[in-house]
Every structure is written in structure tokens, then in C-alpha cells.
Amino acid sequence: MSSPIQPKADHLAAALAPHLGSAPTRTLKGVAQSLRHLAKQLTNQQAKQEKAALKAALPTVKKQRDTMASELLTALHPHLGLGKAAGDEVPKKVARTVKKLAAQLLKQRAKLARQTAEAARKAARKAAKKTAAAKPAVKPVARPATTPASPRRAARPQHMTAARRPATAKVASTARAAEAPQVGIAK
Numbered sequence: 001m002s003s004p005i006q007p008k009a010d011h012l013a014a015a016l017a018p019h020l021g022s023a024p025t026r027t028l029k030g031v032a033q034s035l036r037h038l039a040k041q042l043t044n045q046q047a048k049q050e051k052a053a054l055k056a057a058l059p060t061v062k063k064q065r066d067t068m069a070s071e072l073l074t075a076l077h078p079h080l081g082l083g084k085a086a087g088d089e090v091p092k093k094v095a096r097t098v099k100k101l102a103a104q105l106l107k108q109r110a111k112l113a114r115q116t117a118e119a120a121r122k123a124a125r126k127a128a129k130k131t132a133a134a135k136p137a138v139k140p141v142a143r144p145a146t147t148p149a150s151p152r153r154a155a156r157p158q159h160m161t162a163a164r165r166p167a168t169a170k171v172a173s174t175a176r177a178a179e180a181p182q183v184g185i186a187k
Contacts, residue, residue: 004043005036005039005040005043006036006039008039008042008043009032009035009036009038009039012035012038012039013031013032013035016031016035061106064106065099065102065103065106066099066102068102068105068106069095069098069099069101069102072098072101072102073090073095073098076094076098077090080094
């Protein structure tokens with residue numbers, strides 16, 4: 001069982017102890033299994049809630065665009081010739097254009113952020129290479145000039161085959177074969 005589930009199951013078992021009647025030394029197998037299942041469900045639910053909270057905390061692209069568009073409209077308000085009265089509204093065409101501008105600005109901002117991050121990574125890699133090159137490397141031990149070079153490996157001796165045997169060996173083997181007693185051969 002995973003570690004976050006067991007403590008919750010133990011806590012639930014302690015909370016249910018008064019409801020189980022006489023204090024059993026061990027909880028029943030079915031009850032323990034249900035408690036573990038409930039603890040697992042609670043753990044999953046808490047993980048979902050944490051994920052949703054993180055997602056809600058991060059503004060979406062649409063929210064960022066709308067926020068920037070409202071800031072731009074606030075900055076452009078005096079130039080649009082509109083008074084500060086509540087009834088004066090920005091024309092739809094202008095609002096659409098400002099939203100497009102806000103989207104383009106956000107896209108450009110993200111691109112610049114990626115470029116600066118990449119430049120920082122490259123600079124860090126370059127600095128790491130320089131520090132690695134600046135460290136004194138272990139110098140190889142130089143061999144004295146008088147030390148002879150390692151001898152070459154001697155050629156492996158090859159097996160003597162019938163084709164490579166010396167002529168004397170061939171003659172000797174055929175002579176022995178001729179002199180050998182031939183058993184069981186009738187003339």
C-alpha cells in the first residue's frame with residue numbers, strides 16, 4: 001500500500017473504533033479493506049483539488065489577453081474622445097483591434113522570454129565548458145626515452161595441415177601406414 005494511504009486508513013480506523021462496539025484487537029478484514037479504499041479515494045480527491053487550485057491560480061491566456069486589453073483601453077480612453085461618463089462605450093471595432101494587439105503583445109512577450117531563457121542556458125553551458133577546461137587535467141605520465149616500446153605480438157603458430165607438412169613428414173606417415181599389420185584382410 002502506498003505511504004499516503006496507510007496513515008489515512010489508520011486515522012479512519014481510530015475514528016471508527018467507537019462505532020465498532022467492543023474494542024476489537026484487530027479490525028475485521030472487510031472493514032479494513034473498506035477503510036483502505038476510502039483512504040485511497042480521499043487521497044485521489046485531495047490530489048484533484050490541489051491540481052484544480054494550481055490551475056485556477058495560473059491565469060489562462062484568455063484572461064491575460066483580456067487583462068492586457070482592458071489596460072490598453074484604459075490607456076487609450078483619453079485619445080478616443082470619450083468622456084468619463086458611464087454611458088460612453090468603446091466601439092466594437094476598436095475593442096476587437098485592441099484585443100488582437102493584446103494577443104500579439106502577449107505572443108511577443110512569450111517569445112522574448114523563451115529567447116532569454118535559451119540564451120541563459122547557452123551561457124551557462126559555455127561557462128561550464130570553460131570551468132571544465134580551466135581545471136587542471138591529470139597529466140599523463142611521460143615515458144622515459146630509454147624505455148623500449150612494447151614488443152609486438154608474436155605471430156600465432158599455425159597448425160600443420162597435410163598441405164603444409166614438410167615432405168619428410170609425408171613420407172614417414174605413408175611408410176608407417178604401409179608397414180602396419182593389416183588384420184582381417186584376406187589375399
